[in-house]
Amino acid sequence: MKRINQYLIGLLILILGLDGGALHAQKSALVRANTILAENPLKAVKILDSVVRHAETKTLSVSWTLRGRAYYELCRVQNYSTKAELLDSIFISVQRSFNYLPDSNITKDNYILLRYISKRFYNMASLQLKDTTLMKSMAADKSNNAAALLKRYHANALTNFNKFKSIYETYFPNMDVRKYELEFYEALGSYFSYLFEKDNSNAEAGSLAKSAYLKVLQIDPNNVFANIQMGLLYYNQAANIIQKLNEDTPLEELDLVQDNLVKLGKQSEQFVSKGYQNDQNNLKAIEALFYIYRLLNDFNKSNEFKSLGLQKGLKLEETQPQK
C-alpha cells in the first residue's frame, strides 16, 4: 500500500505541476484508473483506452503500462475464451510503454507483465493439449468440419506458443526457451499422433504429428522420444495400408503395395534406430524395432529384438487378426 501511495503522490505532483484543461483531465483519468484497477478493471480499461488515444498522454510510458495492468486485472476476471485478446492488449501496451523510455520502476512493471503474459500464452497452448475431453471429442468427430477444426486447433496452439516464445526470446534472452519448445512440440506431436491412431484415415492428423516431431528433431536431433514416435508414425502408416487390404486385393497389387510398405518400413527403421542408439534400454524402441524388422521381413533382426524385449519383460507375440 505504501508504494501505491508513493505512486499516487508522484502522479498528483505531476498533475499540479502542469497546466490544466484537457491534459489535467487525462492525468486525473490516469489517477482514477489506477485507483479502481482492482475493483473495476473493465471501467479502468475504458478510461485507459481513452487516455492512450489522447495526444498529450499517449506518449507517456505510464499510460501504457497502466493500461497493460488494467488488462491484466481484466484477464483475471474474464472468461477463458477471450483471454488471448486481453493478453495481446497487455503485450501491445507494454511494447508501447517501452517506446516512450520508461523509468526503472515502470520498466520493472513492464517485465512483470511480460512474464505474466508469456506464461499465460504458454499455459494456454499447453492446456489445450492437456484437454483430454476435447481430444476425445475431436477423435470421434467424423464430420466434414473435422479437418478444418483440426487445423484451427493446431494453429491456435502454435500461435499461443509462438507468442510465448517471441516474448521470451525478445525480452528474456538469458532464459532457456529450448526446453519449453521441446516440451511443447513433443506434446503437440503426441496429440495428433493420438488422433491419427484413433482414425488412421485422418491423414491431416498424421501429417501434423510428423511436422511437430520434426520440429523437435530440428532442435534436438538425438531426441529419443521424437525419433521413436516418428518411426512409429511411419510404421503405423504401413500397417494401416495392410489393414485396408481386403479379400479382393489381387496378387498383382500386393507386389506394388509391398514396395510402399518397404519404403515406409525403412523410414520407420531409420528414426527408431536412432532413438535406440541413444537409449538402448528404451523398451518402446526395442518393441518398435521388433515390429519394424518383422514388417521388413528381416527375421534375424526381428528375432534379435524379440529376444531382447522378452528378456526385458516385453510381451511381443501378436495374434490378433485384422478387425
Add this chain to the structure above:
Amino acid sequence: MFGFNPHVNFRIRLVLIGVLGSIAMSYRPPDFDPNAKLKALFIMNFTRYFEWPEAKKTGDFVIYLIGQNASLTNELKALAQKKKVGAQNIIVVNHTKMEKNQLAHMIYFTNELELQPISDAASKLRNKGVLLISEKPEACRSGSCVNFIYLENKLKFEYSYSNALKTGLKTNDDFKTLAATVIN
C-alpha cells in the same frame, strides 16, 4: 519519472505448467501381424489360379494349416468369412501335425516344420488335388507347389509347375508370371 509502481501486491503467481511431455501418449504399433495378413491374402489369391478336380468342387473348400502360426490362422479365418471359392465356403483348419486322409484343397506348412513332412505329403497326396504351400528353403524340391520366400524385404513366392500338376491340379499360366521363380 512518476516513481510508478502500480501495486505492491502485483505479483505473478502463475507458474509454467511444464512437463507437457508427461502427457505424451503411448503410440503403439497396431495389434495385428501385418506379415500374416499379407500371407493370408497371397494364399486366398492362389485359389484363383488353380482348378481343382471335379470331386472337390462341392462341399467346403478346406485350407489346412499344419504347424503353429496363430496369426496366420486367424487372418485366414477372417478372410474366409468374407470370401468363397466359386460356390464353396472356405474352412480354415489348424493342426500341429499332418493327419491321415486329408480332404484339404490347400495345405500350408508353417516354417518351423522340416522338409520331411512336405515330401511325405507330396507323395501321399499325389493326384488328390491338394495345393501344397510352404515357407522353407528348397521346399519346392521336396514336393511343395508354392513356397514363400523373401526378396528385398518383400514377400514373394516360388512356384513348381510340375509339382502342381503332380497333385492333379489344373494350372493357369498367368501364375508363372507372378512367381519370383518358377521351378520345374
